[in-house]
Amino acid sequence: MFAYIIRRLIGAVVMLLLVSLVTFGIFFWLPKLAGQTTDQIAASYVGKAPTAEAIQDTKERLGLDKPVVVQYGNYLKALAVGKDYKAGPVTDHCPAPCMGYSFRSSQPVLETLLDRAPATLSLAIGAAIVWLGVGISTGVVSALRRGSVWDRASMIIALAGVSLPIYFTGLVSLALFSYTFKIFPGGGSYTSVTDNPLRWFEALVLPWVTLAFLYAAMYARLTRAGMLETMNEDYIRTARAKGLPERTVVTKHALRASLTPIMTIFGLDLGLLLGGAVLTENTFGIPGLGRLAIDSIRSGDLPMVLGVTLLTATSIIVINLIVDLLYAVVDPRVRLG
Amino acid sequence: MTGTAPAAETAGTGDAPASFLEVRDLKIHFPTDDGLVKSVDGLSFQLERGRTLGIVGESGSGKSVTSLGILGLHNKRNADVSGEIWLDGKELVGASQAEVRRLRGRNMSMIFQDPLSSMHPFYTVGHQIIEAYRVHNDVSKAVARKHAIDMLGRVGIPKPDKRVDDYPHLFSGGMRQRAMIAMALSCDPELLIADEPTTALDVTVQAQILDLIRDLQQEFNSAVIMITHDLGVVAELADDILVMYAGRAAEYAAVDDAFHRPLHPYTWGLLGSMPRLDRERSERLLPIEGSPPSLINVPSGCAFHPRCPYSELNGDRSTTERPELIELEPGHKAACHLPLEKRREIWNDEIRAKL
Ligand SMILES: Nc1ncnc2c1ncn2[C@@H]1O[C@H](COP(=O)(O)OP(=O)(O)O)[C@@H](O)[C@H]1O
Ligand code: SF4
Ligand SMILES: [Mg+2]
Numbered sequence: 298m299f300a301y302i303i304r305r306l307i308g309a310v311v312m313l314l315l316v317s318l319v320t321f322g323i324f325f326w327l328p329k330l331a332g333q334t335t336d337q338i339a340a341s342y343v344g345k346a347p348t349a350e351a352i353q354d355t356k357e358r359l360g361l362d363k364p365v366v367v368q369y370g371n372y373l374k375a376l377a378v379g380k381d382y383k384a385g386p387v388t389d390h391c392p393a394p395c396m397g398y399s400f401r402s403s404q405p406v407l408e409t410l411l412d413r414a415p416a417t418l419s420l421a422i423g424a425a426i427v428w429l430g431v432g433i434s435t436g437v438v439s440a441l442r443r444g445s446v447w448d449r450a451s452m453i454i455a456l457a458g459v460s461l462p463i464y465f466t467g468l469v470s471l472a473l474f475s476y477t478f479k480i481f482p483g484g485g486s487y488t489s490v491t492d493n494p495l496r497w498f499e500a501l502v503l504p505w506v507t508l509a510f511l512y513a514a515m516y517a518r519l520t521r522a523g524m525l526e527t528m529n530e531d532y533i534r535t536a537r538a539k540g541l542p543e544r545t546v547v548t549k550h551a552l553r554a555s556l557t558p559i560m561t562i563f564g565l566d567l568g569l570l571l572g573g574a575v576l577t578e579n580t581f582g583i584p585g586l587g588r589l590a591i592d593s594i595r596s597g598d599l600p601m602v603l604g605v606t607l608l609t610a611t612s613i614i615v616i617n618l619i620v621d622l623l624y625a626v627v628d629p630r631v632r633l634g
Numbered sequence: 635m636t637g638t639a640p641a642a643e644t645a646g647t648g649d650a651p652a653s654f655l656e657v658r659d660l661k662i663h664f665p666t667d668d669g670l671v672k673s674v675d676g677l678s679f680q681l682e683r684g685r686t687l688g689i690v691g692e693s694g695s696g697k698s699v700t701s702l703g704i705l706g707l708h709n710k711r712n713a714d715v716s717g718e719i720w721l722d723g724k725e726l727v728g729a730s731q732a733e734v735r736r737l738r739g740r741n742m743s744m745i746f747q748d749p750l751s752s753m754h755p756f757y758t759v760g761h762q763i764i765e766a767y768r769v770h771n772d773v774s775k776a777v778a779r780k781h782a783i784d785m786l787g788r789v790g791i792p793k794p795d796k797r798v799d800d801y802p803h804l805f806s807g808g809m810r811q812r813a814m815i816a817m818a819l820s821c822d823p824e825l826l827i828a829d830e831p832t833t834a835l836d837v838t839v840q841a842q843i844l845d846l847i848r849d850l851q852q853e854f855n856s857a858v859i860m861i862t863h864d865l866g867v868v869a870e871l872a873d874d875i876l877v878m879y880a881g882r883a884a885e886y887a888a889v890d891d892a893f894h895r896p897l898h899p900y901t902w903g904l905l906g907s908m909p910r911l912d913r914e915r916s917e918r919l920l921p922i923e924g925s926p927p928s929l930i931n932v933p934s935g936c937a938f939h940p941r942c943p944y945s946e947l948n949g950d951r952s953t954t955e956r957p958e959l960i961e962l963e964p965g966h967k968a969a970c971h972l973p974l975e976k977r978r979e980i981w982n983d984e985i986r987a988k989l
Contacts, residue, residue, distance in 0.1 A: 531751040537707055538746075539766040539817070540739030550754055629801040630755055 298632050301625055309618045316610040321372050324603050326365055335361040342599055343400060358382060376607075396607060397600035399593075406604035409589065414608075416487055417585035419497065420504055420577060421570040427509035428516055429563070435513070436520025437552060443525065451517060458514025467507045467580035474503060485582030504581045508574060512566060516559065523555035530554070557627055564620030565613065572609020650723050653680035654857055655704075655825055660717035660727075662696075662703045669930040673699040675881040677717075678959075681874075683824060686851065686858040688872030688889065690865055690904065694926045696881040697861045701827045704859075705744055706734035721825060740770040742825035743818040745847075748834045749810035753802040759786070759813045760798030767820045785816040789846060808839035812846065819850060826851070827859045832867065844871060865908045869893060877901050880927050880937035883959050887966040897968040897977050899942050902985045936971065944972055944980065 328338045339356040340347045347355075356362060360371055374380070379393040391397070396406040435455070439448040475483040481503050488496040527533065528551055536550045537543075573587030582588075586605055593601035625632040662674040674696045681687045689697050702708055704719055706726055719726040721742060726734055746752040753762060763782040764775065771778070779798065786794035789812040802810055811831060818826060828847060832840035848871055851858050860871050868875050868889060875892045877885040877900060885898040896902055903922035924941035927933050935953040939945040945952035948971040957969040970977065 531746060531748060532754040534702075534707060535746065535752045535814075535817075536754070537735075538705055538738055538744045540735050540737070540769050541765070542735065542769075545769075553756060554754070628756060629758075630803050633801065633804065 298625060301632060302622065305618055305621045309614050312614045313611065316607065316614070317373055317376060318369070320603060320606055320610070321369050324599065325359075325361075325368060325372070329365075341597065342397075394607075396604040399598055399601045401593075401596055401598045401601070406600050409601065410586065410604050410608055413584060413586045413589045415489060416583050417571060417573055417578070417587065419490060419501060420508065420574055420583060420585060421567060423501055423505040424508040424512065424570070424574075424577075425563075425567055427505055428512035431509065432513035432516025433520045433556070433559070435517040436522075437524055437547070439517065439521045440524030440528065441547065448521075452521070455514040455517045458510050459518070461511075463507060463511060463576040464580050466510055467504070467577060470503050470507050471581070484580070487581070487583045500581075504577050504583060507580070508570075508577045516563075519559055519562065520555060523558060524551060527551045527555045553627070557624065560620055560623060560627070564616045568613030568616035569609065571612040571616070573605060648718070650725075651680065651720050653720070654683045654722055656680040656718075656720040657700075657704070658718040658720075660700065660703060660719065661715070662699050662708060663714045664712060665714065666930075671929045672932060673881050673929055674703065675932075677878075677881070677883055679874075679876050679883070679886060681825075681857045681859065683857045684851070684855045685874070686860055686872045688868030688875045689859060689861045689878060690863060690868055690875060691878035691884075692863060692922075692926045694929070695878040696929070697878055698829055699881075700878075701744065701829050701859065701861055704825075704827065705738055705742060706731070707738075736770075739766055739823070740821040741823055742827070743821070743823040745811070745814050745818050745826070745828040745831045747830040749807065749814045750802060750834075752814060753810065755801070755803060758799050758801055759805065760800075762802075763798075763813070763817045763820050766817050770821045781820065782816070785820050786813065789813070789816045789819075789850070790842075791816070807835050808842065811835060811839075811843055815843075815846065815850070819854065822854060823856060825857045825859070826854075827861070829861045830863070831860075833862075833864075847871070865893075865904055877904065880932050881929060882937065883967070883969065884938065885968040886959060887968075891963070891966045895963075895966070895978075896981065897962055897966065897974070898970050899944050899972070900938050901968075902981065903941075905989055906985070936969070947972060947976065 325338070328341070329335070335356055336352055339352045339359065339361055342355050342359060343351045360368055363371075371380075375391070375393070375395040375397075377393055380391045380395045382389045382391060382398075391405055392407070394407065396410075398405055399409060402409065435451050439451050442448050471484060474480045482496075482500050486496070486500045488500055490497040530551075533546060533551055536546045541550075571586075573585055573590050575587035575591060577583070578585045578587040579591065586608065590602065590605040592598075593605065656678075657680070658678050660674055660677045661672070664671040664673060677696075677700060679687065689700065691697055699708075703715055704721075704726070706729075708715055710731075715727055717727060721737065724733075724737070726737070753759070757765075760779060760782045763785060764778040767773070767778045767781055768775070773781075783794045783798050786798060791797055791809055791812050797805070797809075802813070805813060811834075815831075826847075831847065832843050835843060844867060847858065847860075850856075858871075860867065862868060872889050875885075875887060875889050876883055877892070877898065879900050884900045885892060885896060887896075892901060893905070896905060900922070907921045922941060927937055927940070933940050933953075935951065935955050936942065936945070936957050939952040942952065951971045955971070957971050959967045959969040961967045962974055968977075972980075
């Protein structure tokens with residue numbers, strides 16, 4: 298078990314390094330390979346209508362004239378321990394993980410990310426709870442009653458759920474439950490949970506349900522397929538041969554085995570969502586990381602785009618690490634094999 | 635070996651039989667998209683406590699389907715089960731699912747072919763035995779655990795108090811099958827069905843497991859159904875033998891009769907294809923030609939006729955008329971149209987010499 302944990306931890310660190318390498322490559326090295334001069338690269342980090350002075354300044358600040366290896370080293374160092382920027386007479390310290398300053402707001406990227414993260418976190422975690430509950434239970438019942446009216450109906454709905462885009466289901470739910478029936482507040486009404494928990498909850502119900510619908514549909518189909526397969530396993534036959542009640546056979550023996558592969562997929566999905574649920578945040582006007590990413594891309598705020606990218610990649614890696622460790626708890630063959 | 639198989643004259647009467655286990659005209663059919671699969675199609679036999687019935691036949695002849703049928707493990711939604719199964723005076727085919735479930739594991743239990751896939755990979759061996767014990771016995775976990783350790787010890791697992799907490803994948807194949815047996819016997823069942831319990835094991839381990847089953851049977855005085863495609867296993871363990879072909883009984887006899895005076899061409903074929911320890915290795919096995927029939931389109935008349943060297947000897951009866959299982963000698967039944975004298979002649983003159 299200990300060796301397993303160490304292996305996974307090392308794996309995660311290696312992945313993080315790879316992510317830093319890839320992002321560095323995309324943001325700083327690729328432009329160079331594509332034939333951009335360092336002036337042009339620096340210009341893209343200055344914002345719109347750059348002055349020659351600002352470009353020169355940025356070039357020095359980012360060390361764009363130095364060899365690629367040195368640049369990457371500095372990039373890593375900034376992420377690991379932070380970085381001091383000389384801005385005239387004063388020196389700004391950008392704490393680790395330093396991803397630079399937004400040139401739209403001049404705020405440190407990290408600060409903005411932390412500012413936007415709670416909205417995305419609220420959205421993703423809440424939706425995950427809904428979709429796990431709904432998706433898995435629907436899948437189990439469908440598998441146990443394969444071919445029944447329930448099975449067919451829920452699989453048709455699931456197919457719809459998988460194929461309908463979020464902005465469609467989101468807008469329909471807003472039109473219906475917010476503008477027509479006025480049960481829930483409309484778009485753009487997100488409130489921080491620390492300000493007003495009730496408003497926070499109300500504003501998130503529709504986004505949760507909309508986002509969860511998509512994923513619940515996927516998880517229902519996955520669970521159904523997994524359960525159908527597991528129910529044919531020899532050890533299920535053994536469980537029945539022992540005289541266990543069918544409920545025990547299904548929950549304790551079949552479901553537990555069917556859920557392990559779903560856990561892996563869940564790790565990926567949640568990790569990705571924690572980097573921003575772009576469509577849902579846009580549709581419901583939630584000021585999360587997804588919105589931030591879109592806005593930053595639109596305004597060419599490269600440091601911010603880089604920041605969101607790093608955060609997304611990191612959250613996927615961290616969640617996957619957690620899933621791997623959970624896997625070892627659930628499946629003894631992983632732990633002891 | 636003084637088996638006295640069967641006078642199933644009570645077949646189909648609906649009356650409770652005197653035997654401990656009696657199966658009457660059992661049919662298990664699966665409606666599928668390709669057609670109706672008649673996996674078991676009119677099977678009758680009986681078994682007393684303390685005795686062993688060997689069911690043999692090539693793969694696909696309906697042995698496993700029969701044993702799962704006795705335990706009531708077929709899904710009513712995809713299997714049609716008819717006939718009667720009497721266990722200790724109770725009829726099981728017509729009984730409710732809940733009633734049969736309560737008998738499973740306690741009054742009848744089963745050992746499966748592949749002990750690795752038959753145990754849940756996520757639970758310790760001890761946990762799985764404890765679960766089997768506690769579902770039928772209202773005892774504390776601690777008591778059940780002691781019982782599990784005790785059972786593991788009795789099936790010959792060394793250091794049972796340690797191994798009880800191990801997961802199935804940490805056991806060797808033979809030890810795993812012992813653990814399966816411990817689980818199956820944990821509630822002291824009167825009927826034990828072993829479905830090819832040694833097929834997945836090493837040859838050296840096979841004999842140990844068979845010895846174990848025999849010893850435990852004597853200790854528990856249970857009725858055992860030993861399913862196998864290996865006649866050697868039957869010769870070793872069984873009192874009676876039921877030879878199955880295409881979901882029906884071809885021959886049903888005491889083991890002694892079946893080995894020394896078999897009355898069915900299919901049994902002759904099986905005997906011919908059986909490796910024998912007391913013979914030179916160089917002697918060639920004579921496998922039965924052809925392969926087992928589809929259970930959707932079972933051949934007309936005698937299902938064995940496309941492969942039977944003697945089907946021509948009966949006019950066209952072998953291809954048009956299904957032979958019934960008839961008692962030809964006391965306790966010795968076979969389903970074949972050949973005249974009895976002719977069969978004895980062929981066995982004595984042609985077959986026996988070649989074995
Ligand atoms: N659930 C099922 N649906 C359809 N056919 C089945 C089912 N279970 C078993 N069969 C068929 O029944 C036949 C007998 O199978 P089985 O009893 O497993 O043979 P064996 O004698 O090798 O144990 C096989 O041809 C198998 O395909
Ligand atoms: S009935 Fe005919 S085909 Fe069938 S075993 Fe006897 S001789 Fe062979
Ligand atoms: Mg079988």
